[in-house]
Amino acid sequence: MPELPEVETVRRGLVPAMEGHRIERAEVNRPDLRWPLPERMAERLQGARIDRLRRRSKYILADLDSGESLLIHLGMSGRMLVSGVTLGEFHLDHPAPAKHDHVVLHMSGGGRVTFNDARRFGAMDLVLTEREQAHWLLAGLGPEPFGNDFHEDYLVEALKRRATPIKSALLDQHIVAGLGNIYVCEVLHRAGIDPRRQAKRISNLRLASLVPIIREVLTEAISAGGSSLRDHRQADGELGYFQHSFHVYDREDTPCTTCGTPIRRIVQSGRSTFFCPSCQK
DNA sequence: CCAACCACCTGTCTGC
């Protein structure tokens, strides 16, 4: 599922079940996700109250009253399913146990959060909240797209000597955190930039234009509840609908919404890139 | 610094 808008959507979906509630019991069905779960994770979680749910890049951080934060990454296929809470008029019933339900958090208040991840590229760890910035998974991350550290001068400086294709540069989490394959493709289409172009061969003006475009695309995607590919659902079971707003991603051979030229698919550093060969120069 | 690969896993779809 998860680029920044999907992770943010998941975070918001988890709030009613988790924030302000205690973890009565942590059920661990598989201790090996992408990496082994932290030592004694179930015991360290049991009884802890979750004071706040935050997001950093594509990570969710659940701050516990024990002074630790539970760090969650969804990888490619990870999902967080919420049940046992009432949202407006709808009660979310507990689902039947499913294949790949690796961790289940039983919350006070009757809520339940199920981490399901078929491919097990996802991860969880516990980190001291006040030291989280030094955590090896977070330490190297670039600025948040919506943060004050992400601005035109920063991005121009970060990109203007890079020989790598702009597509690869924007996927690089050291440069800006949170973009993934979908949103990089969409951003470059909106910016009219050829994904194959070397970052350093793009004018400062055009590089700077990426800042507001990145924010626009991500904002629109978050408003839509993210993108639901292949029927992946959000935390409350709802489908995001930003996929209906894609201009290039997963649209190979369909006409460009701007000029009608067929969208092309190429592979860059092992990932599919979709772009309009006519609008993007 | 960078490109090109590999690794980690499972599920789904396509073409034969």
Added chain:
DNA sequence: TGCAGACAGGTGGTTG
């Protein structure tokens, strides 16, 4: 229906 192969929203790592 079976089967092989390609592909999937991520990311850490090695090699040249």
